[in-house]
Amino acid sequence: MGKHVITMLPGEGTGPEICEAVRRIIDHTGVEIVWEYEDIGLDCLDKYGTLLPEKTIKSIAKNKLAIKGPTTTPIGTGHKSANVTLRKMFDLYANVRPAKLIPVLKRPWDKIDILTFRENTEDSYAAIEHMVSDEVAQCLKVITWPGSYRIAEFAFKWAKANGRKKIQCVHKANIMKMTDGLFLEAFREVAKKHPEIEYGDIIVDNCSMQLVRNPGQFDCLVLPNLYGDILSDLCAGLVGGLGFAPGANIGDNCAIFEAVHGSAPKYAGMKKVNPSAVLLSGVMMLRWIGENAAADMIEKGMNKVLAEGKTLTYDAGGTASTDEYADAIIKAMK
């Protein structure tokens, strides 16, 4: 394969040290990558007056591929979230989050292997809010037919390409008959085109309970934005928390891979944070660009280190630094 040009967005807080560890591991696979480092997040405010500088936008627009460390959105300052802006700007409508059991982390279940496909651009996240009186706030939940259709289509195509068997649409259409009803209707329409994949639907509250009681029954879930936001974190919690939760935001012409967790500023510079979430996001990215052998190599190396249990970061019960953990993975990849 040829050389890949990828925008690297280290973010702030612990982001730069995590991303550096991840870059070293990915480079060790031998895949030819030119990394274009760009700024994003809180540290940009003083320098550029924005969380998302124009130069960064141009790099992503050119490369159509980026990996991102954690960033923080300041509360109550009027600054728009860099994450949400990127999703909207590049129409990254599919948020894909795998939740798979991590061997070293003891969990009460034998099997969890869930893929969530969260619609990433609509729902209550359309930023249409009004104080309609001094006592009443209103948020418009926007669900569209084309928006619902394309996330369902994306999920079925992904499932087919990755050997998944079943997709369920998660909704509350018994109550929100127009909005969630439209989402479900589009899902069913798409499902008819993919008879090789089993499909069904489940009401979001029941789904939440079932996930906690018996997560092994689930394969792929397609969700509107708000339920997807909440349940994808629930799934991450089932398998080991956000330290091991990778994610991808994908559109028709651009993809950004990122960890789900925050920037943990209190640990910045201490090099103790687990880089696994960004690393697994990198593994997803390598598969996305067809570098499956490199992705397998990293995954095997990481699983070996976790199974040995000698070089673990604090959240996994060890004392290793970010760099020591990365070095152990690199060694295990040989």
Next chain:
Amino acid sequence: MSTLTKATTGRAKRPAKPITLVGVDVYIITENGIPAFDDYGAFKIEFVSNRGTKVWPGYVSEDLMMVNWYRCRFMATKAVTDADVDTFLTALSKKWKWSAAQKLWNYGDEAGFSKAY
């Protein structure tokens, strides 16, 4: 105690702030792409968004999927009243089909409406 009295006193009250009308969000339905507007005097177009993403003015990704429903934010160019909003919407209706309009108020110094992404 009358029903009205009960309705207005038997609940928690948020401290009131002075309310100022500062604009209108109008939701326009069109199949002809991002709408462009005439000069409406008391109200001036500030932005147009589609599914919550700002599509005018400024950069719009070629990849962005849009639907036939646009939120168009018009801000007042002077002190305005409800009657000005009526006049404005009557003028707007001559050219555009719209599904809803939402008055924009400031509560004290704070805007009672969100920005678009």
